[in-house]
Amino acid sequence: MDLNDFIFSKILKDRLRVNQQRITKTVVRRMRLDYALYVVSVICFVLAGAAQAVCPVAPTSTAVMVILGLIFAGLGYWKRPKKKE
Numbered sequence: 524m525d526l527n528d529f530i531f532s533k534i535l536k537d538r539l540r541v542n543q544q545r546i547t548k549t550v551v552r553r554m555r556l557d558y559a560l561y562v563v564s565v566i567c568f569v570l571a572g573a574a575q576a577v578c579p580v581a582p583t584s585t586a587v588m589v590i591l592g593l594i595f596a597g598l599g600y601w602k603r604p605k606k607k608e
Contacts (some may be wrong), residue, residue, distance in 0.1 A: 560599030567592030 571588035578584070 546564060551589075553605060557599040557603040560595050560602060564592045564595035
């Protein structure tokens with residue numbers, strides 16, 4: 524390996540590292556897990572309402588779906604982006 528190859532490989536590694544950091548920042552900025560968890564929570568509440576409408580004498584499925592909805596809503600609230608001071 525001569526000096527030119529060494530310098531070229533060093534420059535290439537630095538550029539790849541910088542590009543990887545840019546991509547990582549972009550991906551992290553765009554991922555909003557809280558929205559997905561809120562959607563799952565709403566789906567659970569809708570299914571709980573449908574279960575209650577279809578079979579009002581068996582509240583077990585309704586209670587399970589409401590509890591799951593509350594869990595997903597809590598997880599969405601917990602995973603929301605925090606305000607930086």
